[in-house]
Amino acid sequence: MNDPITKIVIVGGGSAGWLTAGIVAAEHRISNTTRSEGFRLTLIESPNISTIGVGEGTWPSMRNTLEKIGISETDFLKNCDASFKQGTYFKDWTTGTGDAYAHPFTVPHRYADINLAPHWLAHSERPGFAEAVCPQTHLFSERLAPKRITTPEYAFNVNYGYHLNATKLAALLKRHCIDVLGVEHIEATVTEVNASENGDIESISTDRTTPISGDLFIDCTGSRALLLGKFYAIPLQQKSHILFNNSALATQVAYPEEDAPIESCTLSTAQQAGWIWDIGLSNRRGIGHVYSSGHTSEDEASVDLINHIESLTTASYAKQVSLRKLTFEPGFRQKFWHKNCVAIGMSAGFIEPLEASALVLVELSAAMIAEQLPARRSIMDIVAKRFNEKFLFRWERIIDFLKLHYLLNKKKHLPYWSDNLLGSSVPDSLKEAIELWRYNSPWHYDTRQVDDLFPSASFQYVLYGMGFNTAPSHTERKTEQEAAKLATSLFQENAERAEQLKSSLPSNRELINKIKTFGLQKI
């Protein structure tokens, strides 16, 4: 029990396995593998099992993650067909008759000092909420980039994450982890998980090596969850009664020409029983339909997707696209860390990619393990308990936040959308929050933990983008007049900043092309 934790074994490659390897190895120096003591990190990856290959949007946190791992942003952008993601743009989610709103990656203007939402609500004639309070929103319609060729790597003019080819990201990380960080790579398929006397995982048997032992095992085997799910039988808490989507049809769509504009954000277009994502990489678009098999059939979902693709391209192009079907069980494990095994990635859980939360959970999980790596087995259970508490809370928050997108719809004539309003499908925590928000717009008191996953501003963007109303204050606040004056000047400032950004930032396509030619400077 007092043995130091020095050997970590990651089972599974893909973006979860290799991001975890990179994050941990960037923090802890790996000893020369010829020595028997010292910190060691091994990743076992089966050459036969393919990765999911569609997780393609990230949060701004990915910039810090890649920088910490030691990847050059220029190399990443060039090798992973990546582009810049500045938020998500939702179409037809509210009434379905052409409504649209943005959820940008920047909090409203001066968010720390003033809540602009009540002041925006007070005007009957007004632009969209995200347009009024955030200059970044104005970049979307013109497909402008969040930085310039003169902005250093990982720095921004406006905050951004990425759209990327996840398979290529895994390959880039793998090379870096093995060649630069000293991670040991074993290409083999797991045959057996072997327990030790106390019930911990002792070692992993494979089809081509002797059993691989370790002190901590990280399960990155995807939805199969070989270690946590299969070996330890930690059940998945199903959330399909809240978030109905459990299937997806995915494809890739070519750009009409090489220099076609690249979108600045993920596009999410609501459908009769789900929604279609459109992620613009530099070389092609990833488009897919996430839907509920309980509300529509694969055939109907295919038709919806083909029609959508036709509206973006041509009838003949749309007819020949090949669709890949995926199914998933929306939900997350009862716990993520059990004994000396912790699950990261799809093995921990999965829900629809509505706010691209999958990769950020990988980043956060790996970062916590890297930072809080238990020194000894006797400490591990304490760290595991904290890890479980933190991530269970985070998963609940994700469920609540995604459900919010569905809760504000006004499409009662469609079964899927009206079913989403049923009380039985809404978590109590969200019901409570919504009640409160009828009278108090979300702001700092809605941030429950210091490192909360979603800033309270995200709730604002969805609420007010979908036409939710928060009543004005029921008392006369003494600060009201001054705040109203400040708000007016901030709306003006926001508009000016938007114009300034629009006139000084290049288009995404232009910037990506320049980066391919010149690269970004490190300083």
Add this chain to the structure above:
Amino acid sequence: MSSFQIVSASRHQQTRVLTDYHASLGDSLMYAQTFPLEFRDIQSCYPIFFIKDPDSGQFLAAALFGFEADENLFLHNRRWDASYLPMMIRRHPFLIARQGVDPASPENTQPVISIDMDHPRVNDSQGEHLFLEDGKPSVFLQEAIELLKNIHRAHQHNENFQKVLLQYDLLESLNLDITFNNGSKKTISHFYSINESALYSLGGDALADLNKQGYLQPIFMAIASLSRLRPLIDRKDGP
């Protein structure tokens, strides 16, 4: 608006070039590009900073003349008030163009001197002649041709400079916070300069590598040029 013509006696017998310095002649520049081969002369009059080309993000060296766009503190009474004039200032209105020698092989070109006929220095009544009465190039034109050859050489020597500076981490970003005598303040935050601590920790091999490429001396000249910043501020402050 530029309109370049290859200089020839037949076309430019009457052409003359003004040689004074004035805002009306396009000289209100905050900086001009300079090159390692020129740093030792530049540092006697101007601070050298590195900036990024806005179109490519690549670094270039600049001799600084002022603190605002279009501010040149060296212009005075139609003269340029310094003992050394940067090459990229002296070269106007000329340029090296490349002329094909053989239509069958378009990559076969030779350098030829060209003149921007739209440049405000160019006229047919005042200033230096390009050609003598017998059609031979004037001393002025000959010197211009020599200057353009030097600029070409300086460009070539400069080609590897950025790469080498970045390779040895010798560039760092810099914030200039200046308070002028009249109380006004100016912050310039997109300049770069030589990272002296990185330079002083270089070992023998690195220094030899820099020296071999002819970059060691210019790096020290760039450092020395920073002592020209104070006099530039004094120029703005006035007597």
